[in-house]
Amino acid sequence: MIFDIEVNNKIIKAKKGETILSALSRNGIKVPTLCYMEELAPSGACRICVVEVEGQPNLVPSCAQPVEEWMRIKTHSPKVIKARKTIVELLLSNHPDDCLYCERNGNCELQKLAVELNVLERRISGQKGKQKADRSGSSMVRDPKKCILCGRCVRVCEEIIGVSAIDFIKRGNHCEITPSFQKGINLSSCINCGQCIMCCPTGALYERDHLPEIIDSLNNPAKHVIIQYSPTISVTLAEEFGVKSGKDINGMINAALRKIGFNKVFDSSFGADINTIEVANELVNRIKTNQNLPMFNSCCPAWVKYIEQTHSHLIENLATVKSPQQIMGKLIKGYYAETFNISANDIYTVSVMPCIAKKFEAQREEMTHKGITDVDAVLTTRELARLIRLYGIDIMNIESELADTILGTRSSAGKLFAVSGGVAEAVIRTSFNLLTGKDLVNFKIIELRSINKGRKEFKIKAGDYEIGVAVVSDMINAEKILNEIKNGRNDIQFIEVMACPGGCVNGGGQPIPSRKEDIKARIKAIYDVDDKESIKFAHKNPQLNELYKNYLGNPCDENCTTILHTSFNKRDVLL
Amino acid sequence: MKSKIDEIIEKQNNTDRSDLLDVLQEIQVIEGYLSEEAIIKTSQYFKLASAKIYGIASFYDHFKFVPQGRFHIKVCNGTACHLANTSNLRKEFEKILKIQHGQCTRDGMFSIEYVPCMGACGISSVISINEEYYSSVKPSDVKDMLENLRNTDDRID
Incomplete structure (x- = not known):
């Protein structure tokens, strides 16, 4: 039911059952929010969204109050503005005054609110927090001094x-947000997905910085510095430079990275293609022998950690293949080093990932052999933007270039790793070929492409076998599907889980804010690449086939393993 | 061997969150405090994260996360006792025992805590030692009192 309400002396339309906030924002009236999260139930904790409703004794939080027909609302009356300003002043009263040196300077919601509400002086001064920043995590830093206790990170987690x-x-005023027993984040059950960073309004949560090491290596003439970037980066980096979301600037990234001084620039989509081939072979082997099914993808390090800590009895079900990042790192320090006769010790590999869990993955014990780490440093999309700015490169106005070829040609299936459902799609394309000897005609799997669902399922007949696929994004749905399997469900052979809602396009290292419409635009850009490019199957990638022939041998053989x-x-x- | 915590948890018959505080209280009565082990076991039983249980428990001052001493001293911090100068009493305890609110001496003998009004304002200052109440305590009494308690300790080490 739609009815009229009066807002700021004008009539607007509202739907029955929605909150005041949603009616206002649909009609173009902006009310500031802090603790509000679009998809979750309102918590009404911060009170920054208060509005004046005629006849009500107190201001009401618009994010929680349902709209009613009789309402006459004032969103910016003096009383409301005074209340909002006081809230911000109180939040600032114990906030450390180090905006200039803050990770989120210029991109901080609290800073923006202070500007919007014209807070120009410190009217209320409180005792500053003395807590130390928690730097124990391999991928993120928690600085409780800057926390305003909005609770968004707690809720998303x-x-x-x-x-x-x-x-x-x-x-009360001793309240804090911490991991269990106030211990370091490294001991906690944190899976390093970084969704808390994405929703933190201030600089209380941020990724662990790898920039200084990279700059040192770039300045070291003895080091051969090689960079690889994830399939997702090309459709998200432009946002950091003020371009509308969903623009693919792949060629410009190649050019910019070369200008910065990286010796070689590779596209991790090539690693994704190899991952696809190996996972498909492993899946087909497991289906034929009916062992350790359903198989889980292992390219999301957050999901892998989740299985290792929460469902260790299911470790066998994980694909044993390394993630594209680690495959690339290994090949650079192995195949590439041998081909060009460079010592692996002199190579420094950097990867750009949309994810902070990749920082954790690169530091896993299994990823270092004889003192050689496959991937030395991992940058997030945000850090790469910082690096590009630091080197004074006008990325939006440079000529496009291609990635280096030896490990850089990709199929569009590799590009699909960026979105939830993409890994499954790429793996099915190749598994179908392995099982039937033919390629899928309808290579677009529409069932796995719906954007709004946290959980998708699809079944396909390939020769004598039927492959059931389930795709999960939002980890909470993974728990549900694991429960179903525990209760005897056996029609699913492959489960793809990406911890972040929507997949890597919404990873914890992406530009902040990543709104829903941004994520949709990014996903569309990825699917556009799949539409436009000619090589759509990982097993059709010519460079990859050459690599298998000359160096790796047959998929899943001893050497490959x-x-x-x-x-x-x-x-x-x-x- | 089954620990006391296991026994308390096994007694429960539903995993509803509303029973959580009862279980935590029961554990505290027996153990004297909530150990990490207790919180982790409770979290497994209720299928909640330990961070959550710790968060809930730390909301209440009633729950302790460090073991209490053989003699747990509560000093009243209510208005009447405050006017009867408990702050000096507190200082005396802190000086002799060299511990602060919420801490326990290294030998595990004494722990100290400042609590809100105990409801005996007429006989302030009030302190309680292992739930036994002492009235009109003056700072000068503290030294002897602690000495007596130390002598009554019947533990065989």
Whole structure:
């Protein structure tokens, strides 16, 4: 039912059952919010979204109050503005005054609110927090001094990811957000997905910086510095430079990275193609022998950690293949180094990932052999933008270039790794070929491409076998599907899980903010690439076939297993 | 061997969150505090994250996360006792025992805590030692009191 309400002396339309906030924002009236999260139930904790409703004794939080027909609302009356300003002043009263040196300077919601509400002086001064930043995590830093206790990170961790690694402790002015027993994040059940960073309004949560090491290596003439970038980066980096979301600037990234001084620039989609081939072969082997099914993808390090700590009895079900990042790292320090006769010790590999869990993955014990780490440093999309700015490169106005060829040609299936459902799609395309000897005619799997669903399923007949595929994004849905399997469901052979909602396009290292419409645009850009490019199957990638012929041997054979596969172990954390 | 915590948890018959505080309280009565082990076991039983249980428990001052001493001293911090100068009493305890609110001496003998009004304002300052109440305590009494308690400790080490 649609009815009229009066807002700021004008009549607007509202739907029955929606909140005041949603009616206002649909009609172009902006009310500031802090603790509000679009897809979750309102918490009404911060009160920054208060509005004046005629006849009500107190201001009401618009994010929680349902709209009613009789309402006459004022969104920016003096009383409302005074209340909002006081809230911001109170939040700032114990905030460290180091905006200039803050990770989120210029991109901070609290800073923006202070500007919007014209806070120009410190009217209320409180005692500053003395907590130390928690730098124990391999991929993220937590600085409780800057926390304004909006609770968004706690809610995303509990309600979307389903991990609950952090929570509020104590109460009143002693209240804080910490992992269990106030210990370091490295001991907690945090899976490093980074969704908390994506929703943090201030600089209380941010990724661990790898820039200084990279700059040192770039300046070291003895080092051969090689960079690889994830399939996702090309459709998200432009946003950091103020371009509308969904623009693919792949060629410009290649050119910019060369200008910065990287000796070689590779596209990790090539690694994704190899990952596809290996996973497809492993899947087909498992289906034929009916062992360790359903098989889980292993390219999302957050999901891998989740299985290791929470469901260690299911480790066998994980594909043993390394993630594209690690495959590329290994090939650069192995195949590439041998081909060009460079010592692996002199090579420094950098990867650009949309994800902070990749920082954790690169530091896993299994990824270092004889003192040589496959991937030395991992940058997020945000850090890459910082690096590009630091080197004074006008990325939006440079000529496009191609990635280096030896490990850089890709199929569009590799590009699909960026979106939830893409890994499954790429793997099915190749598994179908392995099982039937023919290529899929309808290579677009529409069932796995719907954007809004956290969980998708699809079945395909390939020769004598039927492959059931389930795709999960939002970790909380993974738990549900694991439960179904525990209760005897056996029609699913492959489960693809990406911890972040929507897949890597919404990873924890992407530009902040990543709104829903941005994510849709990014996903569309990825599918456009799949439409336009001619090589649509990983097994049709000519360079990859050459690599298998000359160096790797047959997929899943002994040589491939030592180079491309890894092992996972039970992990003891504070669950 | 089954620990006491296991026994308490096994007694429960539903995993509903509403029973959580009861279980935590029961554990605290027996163990004297909530150990990490206790919280982790409770979290497994209720299928909640330990961060959550710790968060809930730390909301209440009632729950302790460090073991208490053989003699747990509560000093009243209510208005009447405050006017009867408990702050000096507190300082005296802190000076002799060299511990602060919420801490325990290294030998595990004494722990100290400041609590809100105990409801005996007429006989302030009030302190309680292992739930036994002492009235009109003056700072000068503290030294002897602690000495007596130390002598009554009947533990065989």
